[in-house]
Amino acid sequence: MITLVILALVGLFLMIAGLFDISRKAVFGVAMTGMVAALAGNLYMWDKVPMAYFNRMILIDNYDVAFITAVLGVSMFLFLLSENYFGKIQNYLTEHYALYMFSLVGMIAMISFNNLVMLFIGIEILSVSLYILAGSEKNNLSSNEASLKYFLMGAFATGILLMGITLIYGASGSFYLSGIEQYFTSGNELSPIAYIGMFLVLVGMSFKVSVAPFHFWTPDVYDGSPTFVTAFMSTVVKIAGFAAFFKLFYICFSSVIHYWVEVVSVLVILTVTIGAMTAITQKSVKRLLAYSSVSHAGYMLMVVLVGADADNLMFYVVAYSISSIVAFSVLMLVQEAAGNAEITSFEGLAKVNPLLGFAMTVSMLSLAGIPLTAGFMAKVYILTSVFNAGHGIVVLVAILTAMVGIYYYFKVIIAIYFKTATEERKLFTYNSSSLFKIVLFIGIIAIIVLGICPDIIHNLI
Amino acid sequence: MDKMFYFLAFLAILSALMVVLVKNPIHSILYLLVTFTSITGHYILFNAQFLAAVNFIVYMGAIMVLFLFVIMFLNLNGETEPQKSTLVKFAGVISGGLLLLVMVASFKKAVTIPLNTEVDTQIGLIKNLGMVLFKDYALPFELASVLFLVAMIGAVMLAKKDWK
Amino acid sequence: MDSVIKIIPLNAYIILSAVIFCIGIVGVLTRRNAIIIFMSVELMLNAVNLLLAAFSSYSGDANGQVFVFFIMAVAAAEVAVGLAIIVMMYRNTGSVDIDLLNKLKN
Numbered sequence: 001m002i003t004l005v006i007l008a009l010v011g012l013f014l015m016i017a018g019l020f021d022i023s024r025k026a027v028f029g030v031a032m033t034g035m036v037a038a039l040a041g042n043l044y045m046w047d048k049v050p051m052a053y054f055n056r057m058i059l060i061d062n063y064d065v066a067f068i069t070a071v072l073g074v075s076m077f078l079f080l081l082s083e084n085y086f087g088k089i090q091n092y093l094t095e096h097y098a099l100y101m102f103s104l105v106g107m108i109a110m111i112s113f114n115n116l117v118m119l120f121i122g123i124e125i126l127s128v129s130l131y132i133l134a135g136s137e138k139n140n141l142s143s144n145e146a147s148l149k150y151f152l153m154g155a156f157a158t159g160i161l162l163m164g165i166t167l168i169y170g171a172s173g174s175f176y177l178s179g180i181e182q183y184f185t186s187g188n189e190l191s192p193i194a195y196i197g198m199f200l201v202l203v204g205m206s207f208k209v210s211v212a213p214f215h216f217w218t219p220d221v222y223d224g225s226p227t228f229v230t231a232f233m234s235t236v237v238k239i240a241g242f243a244a245f246f247k248l249f250y251i252c253f254s255s256v257i258h259y260w261v262e263v264v265s266v267l268v269i270l271t272v273t274i275g276a277m278t279a280i281t282q283k284s285v286k287r288l289l290a291y292s293s294v295s296h297a298g299y300m301l302m303v304v305l306v307g308a309d310a311d312n313l314m315f316y317v318v319a320y321s322i323s324s325i326v327a328f329s330v331l332m333l334v335q336e337a338a339g340n341a342e343i344t345s346f347e348g349l350a351k352v353n354p355l356l357g358f359a360m361t362v363s364m365l366s367l368a369g370i371p372l373t374a375g376f377m378a379k380v381y382i383l384t385s386v387f388n389a390g391h392g393i394v395v396l397v398a399i400l401t402a403m404v405g406i407y408y409y410f411k412v413i414i415a416i417y418f419k420t421a422t423e424e425r426k427l428f429t430y431n432s433s434s435l436f437k438i439v440l441f442i443g444i445i446a447i448i449v450l451g452i453c454p455d456i457i458h459n460l461i
Numbered sequence: 462m463d464k465m466f467y468f469l470a471f472l473a474i475l476s477a478l479m480v481v482l483v484k485n486p487i488h489s490i491l492y493l494l495v496t497f498t499s500i501t502g503h504y505i506l507f508n509a510q511f512l513a514a515v516n517f518i519v520y521m522g523a524i525m526v527l528f529l530f531v532i533m534f535l536n537l538n539g540e541t542e543p544q545k546s547t548l549v550k551f552a553g554v555i556s557g558g559l560l561l562l563v564m565v566a567s568f569k570k571a572v573t574i575p576l577n578t579e580v581d582t583q584i585g586l587i588k589n590l591g592m593v594l595f596k597d598y599a600l601p602f603e604l605a606s607v608l609f610l611v612a613m614i615g616a617v618m619l620a621k622k623d624w625k
Numbered sequence: 626m627d628s629v630i631k632i633i634p635l636n637a638y639i640i641l642s643a644v645i646f647c648i649g650i651v652g653v654l655t656r657r658n659a660i661i662i663f664m665s666v667e668l669m670l671n672a673v674n675l676l677l678a679a680f681s682s683y684s685g686d687a688n689g690q691v692f693v694f695f696i697m698a699v700a701a702a703e704v705a706v707g708l709a710i711i712v713m714m715y716r717n718t719g720s721v722d723i724d725l726l727n728k729l730k731n
Contacts, residue, residue: 159669192567553654561647612702
């Protein structure tokens with residue numbers, strides 16, 4: 001609760017601060033302080049009795065605290081790497097910061113919702129801020145396209161989600177999670193209205209978290225947006241999206257799992273396969289990461305499929321987010337130096353700048369799921385639970401596509417270590433501050449430490 | 462009363478179809494306005510007075526004027542209208558039709574709430590809704606203001622010309 | 626004057642809004658003008674609003690009508706941002722055709 005208020009106030013404060021001539025460092029400082037304060041307020045709620053606020057509009061228990069911590073922690077991590085991104089923004093700097101703060105407000109509402117109104121408003125605050133951020137490079141056609149596509153698809157998905165919510169309300173007579181849960185656990189025959197409503201909600205949420213076959217907007221949007229925004233969308237936003245997705249299905253629909261389990265397992269299989277297959281042919285690392293985020297969404301959806309083990313989801317999103325952020329931060333530097341995000345721009349990176357080369361390698365290994373990295377343990381946990389739940393085919397497909405995944409992740413690693421840079425590229429200076437190096441270093445250590453002793457985060461909830 | 466319902470329903474469906482079918486964007490908007498009017502009519506039939514008023518002011522007033530303004534501003538008309546290939550159109554109609562078929566077929570059986578003569582018809586009055594909105598839904602109401610701040614930033618940031 | 630909820634069955638409203646909703650979906654899938662696509666989304670939202678109001682009136686529960694109020698608020702915010710995005714795109718390309726951007730980029 002206090003987290004929500006702090007972030008909203010910081011956003012408001014930043015908007016007003018834009019009126020005055022305030023230095024970039026100060027703006028950054030205010031945003032970071034706000035996030036630290038919000039995080040502290042959030043951690044204070046850990047292991048308390050679940051608390052409901054405002055007539056049970058939001059309800060905060062350990063699940064919510066854990067995911068809000070992940071969202072805030074990952075976005076702080078990302079913000080530490082944001083110097084170059086914010087440095088280039090000429091107009092509306094404070095407004096950009098305010099949008100990030102407000103989108104965090106949306107995410108927190110989405111994670112801790114106890115009433116579908118909160119889920120809806122949270123998703124909308126988040127989406128509307130992202131439409132704007134995706135289009136924030138106004139003179140870049142790709143950015144325009146990303147914004148427009150994201151907006152049209154997002155609005156369409158909202159329509160479908162709302163129809164689902166409406167039908168569920170029509171059947172159960174309530175927007176509160178407890179009321180809906182009661183209806184579904186009552187054991188009476190489901191009304192067709194509830195049945196169709198459930199599927200429309202599934203489709204709407206799948207659109208929002210880019211699960212195949214509703215992922216078709218993802219590559220263009222992720223590719224066209226400014227790289228920092230892409231990193232934000234594919235990590236922080238994904239955490240919030242899946243936290244809400246899992247919570248909704250776990251609380252409301254898990255008692256009628258036999259109605260939707262086949263559909264979700266088909267979605268999982270489609271997502272991991274399409275994500276991996278389309279990533280093979282990509283020549284741009286940014287697009288590759290976009291497709292890889294689709295196939296990782298497939299793994300996160302597996303937790304929804306099993307309908308239990310929230311800590312597997314927690315571990316997966318953290319491992320995936322840290323690896324992605326390290327990859328995106330190297331990508332941002334390379335993109336700035338080389339002017340594009342092609343794989344060829346990474347050739348010989350290890351010789352020119354060993355730290356960046358090594359960081360990219362570690363993150364690629366983690367995303368591919370090679371042992372001793374966080375990504376491997378995350379995949380092991382999820383696949384074990386899926387196997388135990390009796391979805392052998394899903395596990396088989398996931399393992400096969402993970403092998404395909406190794407191919408395209410290694411394409412980047414091979415470019416970094418075994419190709420030589422052109423003369424021109426050897427002279428590139430990768431404009432990384434010492435703060436940047438420290439954060440990158442922490443990221444690498446976190447990936448390896450989580451890969452060796454995953455219990456630090458796993459089993460927390 | 463039932464005649465009124467069928468008339469408004471017919472009007473809503475017909476004008477909704479025309480929104481999608483006509484070529485000229487301005488005509489689309491005018492048909493959309495007719496759809497909204499008939500939906501407002503339905504709200505009045507429910508005795509949902511507050512919704513009828515808000516629908517009238519927000520949708521037909523603010524939103525439609527904004528649409529119309531943008532279309533006029535960009536000078537769009539039937540000639541400039543891009544068309545999708547027939548195949549895509551056909552696929553779109555088929556998938557929409559299938560969804561409709563599934564929904565209608567299953568809803569025909571759905572008897573959720575029996576016709577109830579005891580139901581309170583006063584819930585749609587402003588006094589009633591105000592109590593619910595500001596007591597139970599205070600937090601989402603406040604969050605809606607955050608949403609408007611975001612929308613305000615967005616409109617200014619994106620639509621305004623850059624200065625140097 | 627007798628209220629409609631005593632004469633017309635709820636199913637009539639469910640089917641009416643399902644029809645409008647599907648017309649909206651067909652509009653999104655078949656048109657290329659970004660503004661018309663967005664108007665089709667508005668049609669979908671209106672179908673949802675009508676259905677929510679119907680459920681709420683027929684069961685005598687005010688929550689549904691309050692939800693409609695929130696949907697309207699969100700729709701207004703989305704329209705503001707959406708039309709800003711469309712204007713921005715028009716400024717750069719001189720068109721509101723969603724397929725044109727793909728071609729221009731390559």
